[in-house]
Amino acid sequence: MGGRYFVQNPGPTNIPDRVLEAFRRPAIDFADPEFVALADSIWAELPAVFGGADEIVVLTAVGHGAWESALTNTLDPGDTVLIPDCGMFGRRWAMMARDLGYEVVSTTPHIRAPIDPAEVADILAADTAHQIRSVCIVHTETSTGAVTDLPAMRAAIDASDHPALFVVDGVCSLAIEPLRMRDWGIDVVVAAAQKGLMMPPGLSFCALSERAVERNRAAATPRFHLAWAPRFEEGHIYKRFGGTPPIQHMFALRAALDMIAETGGVDASIARHRRWAAAVHAAVDGWSSAGPWEINMTEPEHRTAAITCVRTGEVEADPLIAAARDRFSVSVGSAMLTETEGRAFRIGHLGDLNEPMLLGALGGLETAMTVLGLPHGDGLPAAVASLAATAQSSEP
Numbered sequence: 001m002g003g004r005y006f007v008q009n010p011g012p013t014n015i016p017d018r019v020l021e022a023f024r025r026p027a028i029d030f031a032d033p034e035f036v037a038l039a040d041s042i043w044a045e046l047p048a049v050f051g052g053a054d055e056i057v058v059l060t061a062v063g064h065g066a067w068e069s070a071l072t073n074t075l076d077p078g079d080t081v082l083i084p085d086c087g088m089f090g091r092r093w094a095m096m097a098r099d100l101g102y103e104v105v106s107t108t109p110h111i112r113a114p115i116d117p118a119e120v121a122d123i124l125a126a127d128t129a130h131q132i133r134s135v136c137i138v139h140t141e142t143s144t145g146a147v148t149d150l151p152a153m154r155a156a157i158d159a160s161d162h163p164a165l166f167v168v169d170g171v172c173s174l175a176i177e178p179l180r181m182r183d184w185g186i187d188v189v190v191a192a193a194q195k196g197l198m199m200p201p202g203l204s205f206c207a208l209s210e211r212a213v214e215r216n217r218a219a220a221t222p223r224f225h226l227a228w229a230p231r232f233e234e235g236h237i238y239k240r241f242g243g244t245p246p247i248q249h250m251f252a253l254r255a256a257l258d259m260i261a262e263t264g265g266v267d268a269s270i271a272r273h274r275r276w277a278a279a280v281h282a283a284v285d286g287w288s289s290a291g292p293w294e295i296n297m298t299e300p301e302h303r304t305a306a307i308t309c310v311r312t313g314e315v316e317a318d319p320l321i322a323a324a325r326d327r328f329s330v331s332v333g334s335a336m337l338t339e340t341e342g343r344a345f346r347i348g349h350l351g352d353l354n355e356p357m358l359l360g361a362l363g364g365l366e367t368a369m370t371v372l373g374l375p376h377g378d379g380l381p382a383a384v385a386s387l388a389a390t391a392q393s394s395e396p
């Protein structure tokens with residue numbers, strides 16, 4: 001089969017050629033002033049990408065490594081954390097916390113809305129002994145398509161003057177959704193490079209507030225490679241990475257940050273993702289006019305700009321996913337949750353995209369629906385109309 005294979009999964013995402021090319025560059029000595037300057041430039045720019053961080057930790061690890069690092073660097077053994085249950089990523093983070101020996105307080109599970117600030121406020125208000133040391137919130141829940149209202153979550157913590165650390169999983173929201181650490185009083189943002197930053201998997205981040213750095217000094221959980229403090233030592237490039245620096249990943253991250261800067265910066269990246277999301281929502285609404293398709297997030301303001309989870313009613317989703325991939329070269333994500341198992345697919349609209357890529361992916365899905373004889377209305381014209389209506393905002 002000729003032509004390009006379209007990766008429309010919610011991670012890994014499409015990687016721009018310029019970022020891929022950066023990986024081809026031969027290694028240089030990591031003590032070479034050129035490499036140190038490159039790393040310094042990345043450390044200088046990343047705080048703004050997170051909306052104001054006081055320290056940046058870069059891990060040669062996937063998002064799971066940053067999750068683990070955010071827990072073990074801020075807690076004492078056996079501490080209690082609040083991790084609401086609103087999808088697979090919150091559940092996995094909670095599973096990890098339990099396996100690491102922490103107590104996890106959760107919420108009633110629900111997967112068709114974001115985390116409810118009122119529920120979090122009630123749990124914290126009832127915790128008068130302040131046993132909950134951290135509130136861990138997934139910003140974009142990639143399994144359901146929800147986006148959490150982070151300022152409302154901050155207000156929920158403040159409502160009872162609760163001293164818990166505010167920790168956010170921004171893996172699928174960095175450079176996709178507004179994320180303002182400083183303004184919103186967030187202490188730790190966990191992120192990874194293979195979503196909004198258009199990189200291959202393998203790099204993740206913890207962006208820290210001054211308060212998180214202080215908590216880290218006192219936190220007694222044993223840790224070594226994922227420990228933050230040794231990485232802050234001035235002038236020690238090896239320790240800064242906790243071992244051999246991932247040189248090519250740094251070349252590639254430099255390229256990715258340059259590309260974002262050259263196309264209007266993080267705010268423009270967020271605006272682009274909004275536009276892609278609107279076009280996908282329009283297509284799904286078109287399909288649903290004559291078929292069982294339904295966006296999992298019923299309320300438009302609950303939908304993230306990163307991914308759309310589409311429910312398939314009584315239709316088996318997996319044959320559709322397989323047909324789109326194997327016959328029409330469009331890869332989308334499967335359901336991911338037991339509640340939606342085999343009855344949903346997830347379209348990622350994040351990373352390196354443009355109009356024809358997005359329309360191509362939606363067209364491949366619609367063609368797969370057609371050849372499988374699955375009932376659907378027209379999605380493509382609605383997506384075209386949406387992209388045309390918002391084209392002004394993408395003018396260079």
Ligand SMILES: *Cc1c(COP(=O)(O)O)cnc(C)c1O
Nearest residue numbers: 062063064089140142171172192
């Ligand atoms: C992708 C993702 C993760 C996990 O990242 P890995 O790199 O696969 O470990 C965590 N949280 C969210 C919200 C994600 O979308």
